[in-house]
Amino acid sequence: MLARIGKTRKLALVAAAILMVLPPASVTVRAGNATTNMGSSTVFFDDFSSYTPGLPPIGYLLRGTSAITPTVEEVGGIGPAYRVLDFPDLPFLYDNRWALKDGLTVSAPYTVTAKINFQESVADRAGITIAWNDQNENRIDIQPNVYWQDVEFHVTYTGPVTSNVQISGPATTPGGLQFSAGTDYWLRVSATSNGPGQGQVIVYWSSDNIAFTPVVTATGLADLTGLVGLGTAGPHLPHVYFDDLKVDYTVAPPPPTDTPVPTATPSPLPTLPAPTWWAGTACDSYHFRGQTRFFPTPLAQYRNVVACSPRPFWAAPTPGATPGVDYDILERFYPRAVGEYEWECVEYAMRFMYLAYQQAPWYLHDNHAYEIVSSYRGHILAAVVPGPGIFPQPGDVLAYKATRSNPFGHTSVVTASSVDAQGNGYVWVIEQNGSPTGRSVLRVTNWQVANGNVTGWLHYPGPIVTATATPTAASLR
Numbered sequence: 001m002l003a004r005i006g007k008t009r010k011l012a013l014v015a016a017a018i019l020m021v022l023p024p025a026s027v028t029v030r031a032g033n034a035t036t037n038m039g040s041s042t043v044f045f046d047d048f049s050s051y052t053p054g055l056p057p058i059g060y061l062l063r064g065t066s067a068i069t070p071t072v073e074e075v076g077g078i079g080p081a082y083r084v085l086d087f088p089d090l091p092f093l094y095d096n097r098w099a100l101k102d103g104l105t106v107s108a109p110y111t112v113t114a115k116i117n118f119q120e121s122v123a124d125r126a127g128i129t130i131a132w133n134d135q136n137e138n139r140i141d142i143q144p145n146v147y148w149q150d151v152e153f154h155v156t157y158t159g160p161v162t163s164n165v166q167i168s169g170p171a172t173t174p175g176g177l178q179f180s181a182g183t184d185y186w187l188r189v190s191a192t193s194n195g196p197g198q199g200q201v202i203v204y205w206s207s208d209n210i211a212f213t214p215v216v217t218a219t220g221l222a223d224l225t226g227l228v229g230l231g232t233a234g235p236h237l238p239h240v241y242f243d244d245l246k247v248d249y250t251v252a253p254p255p256p257t258d259t260p261v262p263t264a265t266p267s268p269l270p271t272l273p274a275p276t277w278w279a280g281t282a283c284d285s286y287h288f289r290g291q292t293r294f295f296p297t298p299l300a301q302y303r304n305v306v307a308c309s310p311r312p313f314w315a316a317p318t319p320g321a322t323p324g325v326d327y328d329i330l331e332r333f334y335p336r337a338v339g340e341y342e343w344e345c346v347e348y349a350m351r352f353m354y355l356a357y358q359q360a361p362w363y364l365h366d367n368h369a370y371e372i373v374s375s376y377r378g379h380i381l382a383a384v385v386p387g388p389g390i391f392p393q394p395g396d397v398l399a400y401k402a403t404r405s406n407p408f409g410h411t412s413v414v415t416a417s418s419v420d421a422q423g424n425g426y427v428w429v430i431e432q433n434g435s436p437t438g439r440s441v442l443r444v445t446n447w448q449v450a451n452g453n454v455t456g457w458l459h460y461p462g463p464i465v466t467a468t469a470t471p472t473a474a475s476l477r
């Protein structure tokens with residue numbers, strides 16, 4: 001008999017009501033190792049029949065002690081139908097050995113089921129591991145212990161999520177789960193989550209793969225996302241046969257913000273002339289540097305119209321700037337033009353409209369960018385009100401509404417757009433004082449741009465002319 005001194009376990013202090021609702025019954029039976037995608041519901045099933053006997057199964061990560069190696073073996077007969085995953089016995093070692101399905105990262109809700117057959121009654125635990133993180137070996141091990149006749153539920157978690165794990169159920173007490181060596185059982189782990197720190201796992205046990213009885217419930221789990229697999233643990237790693245590993249999981253559609261943003265197609269529109277009023281070709285460098293303590297930085301360009309930074313008046317985003325000492329630099333595109341502050345968002349929009357459409361800058365009350373559309377009284381551009389079937393086009397100038405955090409609102413210039421017939425897609429913009437890169441991608445949903453934050457835009461309805469000369473004051477209206 002092995003020494004049991006020092007063995008620790010967490011016993012349930014709370015007798016929780018056990019849910020009698022069973023997870024989806026196993027209905028998928030396939031030979032080999034197959035992943036079947038049934039819409040958003042997917043099944044991974046592996047009966048270990050497709051691997052070479054005597055070797056570890058291909059496609060599994062082996063982790064833990066290298067003193068034993070789980071291999072595929074033929075048990076009770078010859079041929080693929082008899083193949084199981086065999087974990088050898090390893091006495092007198094407080095350690096673990098895992099075979100985790102490589103690449104199969106699942107997030108709750110999911111259910112993992114495996115057939116398990118202990119080959120000895122004097123050893124310890126073996127079962128299912130979920131939420132495996134291969135970087136730090138964070139995991140949850142759910143392992144029936146053949147010696148203690150119970151189910152051990154061990155959480156290893158080193159991440160930042162606060163959790164309050166509560167483990168309960170009849171099988172948490174030694175003797176609470178009666179089972180025998182040399183007999184097939186099915187262990188099932190059903191994971192659900194209401195968010196970080198609110199994961200729940202129900203452990204089921206079956207002797208016929210039909211009727212599953214809940215034996216352990218765990219709540220308040222930090223994180224249920226990760227790889228799944230099979231494993232054994234000490235102090236005496238048992239000799240175990242595993243078979244028919246089955247993972248039922250849902251491929252959740254990614255939230256909108258996680259959708260990969262397609263790449264905008266390059267603008268076919270002609271490039272525009274450089275600003276004649278700039279002293280220095282890169283962001284009015286001589287003038288700007290001469291008036292401030294800062295070197296200007298080009299961020300991005302659209303049709304050769306460059307978005308620049310910084311904006312010294314606003315100290316917070318400009319390292320080294322001091323409110324009351326550093327100011328935005330007023331610049332006029334031509335004599336007696338309405339002045340624009342370098343490098344505020346309005347300056348870029350006005351500069352672009354001047355160079356592209358010969359539209360003279362106009363006055364916005366207190367630099368309120370949000371009124372760049374509503375204040376427009378000219379005749380070169382058309383003010384567009386958002387609505388079904390309408391979305392911004394390259395070269396349009398957007399107005400963003402004022403918010404609590406930004407009472408000035410915002411403006412940007414559209415460089416590309418792609419919107420489908422349902423009004424869903426993207427608008428790419430270039431901007432100053434709106435993003436570190438000078439570029440942003442706005443999501444269009446049901447014809448609303450940026451959740452309705454874009455309240456309208458100015459559109460040039462005329463033919464695009466290849467501008468070869470800078471407009472003059474005399475040409476402006």
Ligand SMILES: [Ca+2]
Nearest residue numbers: 047083084243
């Ligand atoms: Ca098998």
